[in-house]
Structure formats: structure tokens, C-alpha cells
Amino acid sequence: MQAEAAPRKRVVVGIDGSPASYAALRWSVDYARMAGAQVEAVAAYDVAGATGWSAPAVDATLDAEQARRTLNREIITALGMPQDVPVEEHLVRGNAAQALIAASEGAELLVVGNRGRGGFARLLLGSVSQQCALHASCPVVILRAPEDTTEAAAT
Incomplete structure (x- = not known):
């Protein structure tokens, strides 16, 4: 009998387009x-008005396609191409934290940025x-974006 290969270690990272x-x-x-692990880049999106009356009806399939293209573009922007480490893209509809x-679950590590695109700019977390x-x-692991030297110079 041939032994089963051990599952590859997973590093999960949240990506939302923020620095x-x-x-x-x-x-x-x-x-x-x-x-010796693989990276799973996870992005979450939601359809405007899907859970309430806040927006007109939209095509959820179109939003998912746009979100998938955006995730792919963000990975290329952050990493360039090609990579020697496998990076799987996972797009999830719903709440990012959830x-x-x-x-x-089952990952070796979860890596997130300290702040995303929303909320209050001066929050640390x-x-x-x-x-x-x-x-x-x-x-x-929670990482901060590199300091923006142009903003620091202006203040």
C-alpha cells in the first residue's frame, strides 16, 4: 500500500485591497x-441590498465576477507574477471576519492587516x-502597512 501524502500546511491571509x-x-x-506551506488568499464581498432595502436589486453573479477579478488584480498588484509559492484565491460572499x-480552521497561521479600507483612519486595529x-x-499575525513617507513628510 502507498502511504497518503500529508496535507500541505496552509497559511490563510485576508486581502481587501488595503496597503x-x-x-x-x-x-x-x-x-x-x-x-513549505501554501497560501490561501481570502477575500469577502457582499451584494448591496441583499439583506435589506438599502439598494436596488443587483445581479449577484455579476458582483461575484467583479469581486473575483478584483481579488486576482490585488494579488498581482501585491506580489507580481509569477510566484514560487502556491497562492490559492478564495472568494467568499458575506462578512470578512466570519x-x-x-x-x-485547520490552518497553520492566519495573517491579516491591522486595518482595512473602511472605518476610521487613525484606528490602530x-x-x-x-x-x-x-x-x-x-x-x-496582524501586520501594519509600511509607513507612507509622502504623508509623513507632509505633516
């Missing part, structure tokens, strides 16, 4: 390279990264 998520993706790839917490730190089923 902090790009830093998290690059760090994840570097870590995965050293650990999607990342679910994806953390966003709600998604905070929820992941509290509820993920694996260790969590």
Missing part, C-alpha cells in the same frame, strides 16, 4: 516559502483583525 492587506499577503508568501475565522485575533482557531 495593510498587501503587506500581509507579501509576509504570508515569505513565511509560506520558509515553512469568512477568515472559518478559513482559519480594525474590527476584522480584532475579531480574527479573538476567534480564529489558529495563531494570528
Whole structure:
């Protein structure tokens, strides 16, 4: 009998197009390279008005296609091409924190940026990264975006 191959180690990373998520993706790839793991880039999206009366009806399939193209473009922007570490793209409809917490099941590590695109710019920790730190089923690494030297020079 042939022995089954051990499942490959997984590093899950949240990506939302923010500078902090790009830093998290690059760090994840570097870590995965050293650990012999694969990277699972997880992005969450939601359809406007899907759960209430806040927007006109939309085509959910079209939104999913747009979100998939955006995720692919963000990975290429953050990493360039090609990569020596496997990066799987996972697009999930719904809440980002819940999607990342679910994806953390069985993972070696969950990596997120300290803040995404929404909320208050001066917060040190966003709600998604905070929820992941509290509820993920694996260790969590929270990364800050590199300092923007142009903004620092202007202040």
C-alpha cells in the first residue's frame, strides 16, 4: 500500500485591497516559502441590498465576477507574477471576519492587516483583525502597512 501524502500546511491571509492587506499577503508568501506551506488568499464581498432595502436589486453573479477579478488584480498588484509559492484565491460572499475565522480552521497561521479600507483612519486595529485575533482557531499575525513617507513628510 502507498502511504497518503500529508496535507500541505496552509497559511490563510485576508486581502481587501488595503496597503495593510498587501503587506500581509507579501509576509504570508515569505513565511509560506520558509515553512513549505501554501497560501490561501481570502477575500469577502457582499451584494448591496441583499439583506435589506438599502439598494436596488443587483445581479449577484455579476458582483461575484467583479469581486473575483478584483481579488486576482490585488494579488498581482501585491506580489507580481509569477510566484514560487502556491497562492490559492478564495472568494467568499458575506462578512470578512466570519469568512477568515472559518478559513482559519485547520490552518497553520492566519495573517491579516491591522486595518482595512473602511472605518476610521487613525484606528490602530480594525474590527476584522480584532475579531480574527479573538476567534480564529489558529495563531494570528496582524501586520501594519509600511509607513507612507509622502504623508509623513507632509505633516
